[in-house]
Amino acid sequence: MYKQIAANVRASWILIILTCLLLALVGFAVGTATAAYLAPHVPVSKAGQSAAVRIGGRLGLVGAGVLAIVMSLVSYYAGDRCVLAASRAKKIRKRDHPRLFNVVEEMAIAAGIPRPEVYVINDSAPNAFATGRNPKTAKVAITTGLLTKLNRDELQGVMAHEVAHIRNYDVLFATMLGVLVGAVALLCDMFYRGTWYSGGRWTRHRGRLGGGGGFLVVLAFLLALVAPLLARLLQLAVSRRREYLADASAALLTRYPLGLASALRKISADPEVLEVANRATQHLYIVNPIKPFEKRAESLFSTHPDINDRIRRLEEMGHGAAGLPSLTAPPAPRGDRAANRSPLGVGGLEQVLGPPDQGGVGLPPATALLAGKTVPPPRDPSAELPAPASSAPGLDAEACPRCRDGLREVSIAGRPVKGCDSCGGIWIGGGHLPELLRLAPRKLTATDGRFLNFVGHGWDRVSRRTCPDCPGAPPLVEKRLGKDQGIPVDVCKQCQGVWFDDGELSMTVARIGRGGKTGS
Amino acid sequence: MHTGGWIAITVVVLLVVVFVGLYNGLVKLRMRVKNAWAQIDVQLKRRHDLIPNLVETCRGYMAHERETLEAVTKARQQAVDATRIADRAQAENFLTQTLRSLFAVSEAYPDLKANQNMLALQEELTSTENKIAFARQFYNDCVLTYNTRLQVVPSNLIAGLFNFKPEEMFELEEEAQREAPQVKF
Numbered sequence: 001m002y003k004q005i006a007a008n009v010r011a012s013w014i015l016i017i018l019t020c021l022l023l024a025l026v027g028f029a030v031g032t033a034t035a036a037y038l039a040p041h042v043p044v045s046k047a048g049q050s051a052a053v054r055i056g057g058r059l060g061l062v063g064a065g066v067l068a069i070v071m072s073l074v075s076y077y078a079g080d081r082c083v084l085a086a087s088r089a090k091k092i093r094k095r096d097h098p099r100l101f102n103v104v105e106e107m108a109i110a111a112g113i114p115r116p117e118v119y120v121i122n123d124s125a126p127n128a129f130a131t132g133r134n135p136k137t138a139k140v141a142i143t144t145g146l147l148t149k150l151n152r153d154e155l156q157g158v159m160a161h162e163v164a165h166i167r168n169y170d171v172l173f174a175t176m177l178g179v180l181v182g183a184v185a186l187l188c189d190m191f192y193r194g195t196w197y198s199g200g201r202w203t204r205h206r207g208r209l210g211g212g213g214g215f216l217v218v219l220a221f222l223l224a225l226v227a228p229l230l231a232r233l234l235q236l237a238v239s240r241r242r243e244y245l246a247d248a249s250a251a252l253l254t255r256y257p258l259g260l261a262s263a264l265r266k267i268s269a270d271p272e273v274l275e276v277a278n279r280a281t282q283h284l285y286i287v288n289p290i291k292p293f294e295k296r297a298e299s300l301f302s303t304h305p306d307i308n309d310r311i312r313r314l315e316e317m318g319h320g321a322a323g324l325p326s327l328t329a330p331p332a333p334r335g336d337r338a339a340n341r342s343p344l345g346v347g348g349l350e351q352v353l354g355p356p357d358q359g360g361v362g363l364p365p366a367t368a369l370l371a372g373k374t375v376p377p378p379r380d381p382s383a384e385l386p387a388p389a390s391s392a393p394g395l396d397a398e399a400c401p402r403c404r405d406g407l408r409e410v411s412i413a414g415r416p417v418k419g420c421d422s423c424g425g426i427w428i429g430g431g432h433l434p435e436l437l438r439l440a441p442r443k444l445t446a447t448d449g450r451f452l453n454f455v456g457h458g459w460d461r462v463s464r465r466t467c468p469d470c471p472g473a474p475p476l477v478e479k480r481l482g483k484d485q486g487i488p489v490d491v492c493k494q495c496q497g498v499w500f501d502d503g504e505l506s507m508t509v510a511r512i513g514r515g516g517k518t519g520s
Numbered sequence: 521m522h523t524g525g526w527i528a529i530t531v532v533v534l535l536v537v538v539f540v541g542l543y544n545g546l547v548k549l550r551m552r553v554k555n556a557w558a559q560i561d562v563q564l565k566r567r568h569d570l571i572p573n574l575v576e577t578c579r580g581y582m583a584h585e586r587e588t589l590e591a592v593t594k595a596r597q598q599a600v601d602a603t604r605i606a607d608r609a610q611a612e613n614f615l616t617q618t619l620r621s622l623f624a625v626s627e628a629y630p631d632l633k634a635n636q637n638m639l640a641l642q643e644e645l646t647s648t649e650n651k652i653a654f655a656r657q658f659y660n661d662c663v664l665t666y667n668t669r670l671q672v673v674p675s676n677l678i679a680g681l682f683n684f685k686p687e688e689m690f691e692l693e694e695e696a697q698r699e700a701p702q703v704k705f
Contacts, residue, residue: 098640098643098644099643099647102643102644102646102647102650103647105647105651106647106650106651106654107654109559109563109651109654109655109658110654110657110658111658112552112556112658112661112662152646253654255657
């Protein structure tokens, strides 16, 4: 997940840099070639006419440059309004569609940006887009067709994608790139025009140039021919990257990639064509509205990646194990979420406050923390992890999560746990970890109570390891034990068993000895 | 002036610029963490504000469920009044529970379920719960960024110099006093 985002960011910057390099290369080649060509003639300057043509050409170039800058400024400051007007989008207020409004607000909160203005396009084709040069001026638009087709989770996914575009400054990114690509085209154009106006002279005087100069001229010609096309291809590649990036960011915002995946599936299955979309605005939408393009979507000339590939990537994120097609584990989060939400979604708050019967982490008022007070978590002495699931030995059960060899019963502090002889890892079955820790001789009175928590980083990374006690359970989840970065362990969500790789348990114990600190 | 002098001045200016940049970056991150925390409180308050309206709407339809309604009102009042952290957490949890039972009971009243006002309130409460969850998520992300910045070179030097303290994550997992085990394997 984080890796995908990082990879996408890297890829788009590489592409931007490539475009800049291309621009520089074209500029250099054209400049050198022109200089090499003109050098023998300028002192002679017999033809005032051709000089005038050259000056005129240069003036035209400056004019074109100014025009390009003005256009990019206009598109920077007024582009959003133009796009919204062109798509006939209408701004709505909260009472017009409370659910849409709420979903957008939720996503804005998740992304930490102000709530964008919400627009609706009256069109039955399902699509959506975001515009605005920065989060403060951002707007999101959605068609009525999409609004009616999606459930809340899917709508949330779509809006997360749009909010991600806003947070990633994709509109600014696209404008920047557009100007670069325009500049490349302009340079090449000017070069052609220059050689055109100087008529046959350049062939006539060719003989006078040195070999290097001739080579440069030929190179410049070739470049000027290829560069605009190349720049456009780079621009499209960036556009596709940013789509993947927005998908991944959306998954990070909702922590539920399957919502967006399911929405994309619905959108892609819809045969309708968005009437107000055209070639100029197609790159903005969540899926390419120009349907024929969709067929060769992964081709070089598309603004969007193949929608099936996007769905596949999101679903992989949803199932946790990237690139593991044979994964048969059920899409675990779905059921939890549905259960948590019903009938009102009170689960959301319960997640925040912790389930009441487990004496969960209290929610201190923000003011307390702001005042710098330490916040003692309420403790419930009766709290215990659920009893270990009956360890019915099944197909895959009893196998070492790491190397798949058999596990051997060993004892730690008189309690039976399982160890692997091959890799030295230790499996502490469900419920036994706290029990073990409680049984242990009281050596450290000042042990920091916070130490032995799983530090959730919000997003549980699902490993490929499986629980030795629960056959058929979803794979183990990577958690971190302790403060700061913690010690990585794998936890079974079903039986709460914990897997320590070789040395991790002693590391844990050593760390407790230091009061939970990372130290050396 | 000598070249050496210029170099020295340039280096000093550069150092100051980097220093100021790092310091301001840390301050900004810390403010973001605090702001994110405030968001959670805002959403909790919003939930409190929604409940009287909800109770009023239900009262008309659920004449026989006075107890349930009163429990919700009482739980809300407790949550509003709670000052101590532990009390507040408990009160908010209790409020969640009473709301849950209220909505469970309301399933038996088709008229109420079809009521436009009720539907709107239900959407508002669902969204508020989501917003609380997302605000928490954003808060934790901010804390993660900030705490990481405190530890990495070179900002850790500045953090140490000006006593920037790491913020705490908003954990879900239960936190209990544990003791160290003796491990022999």
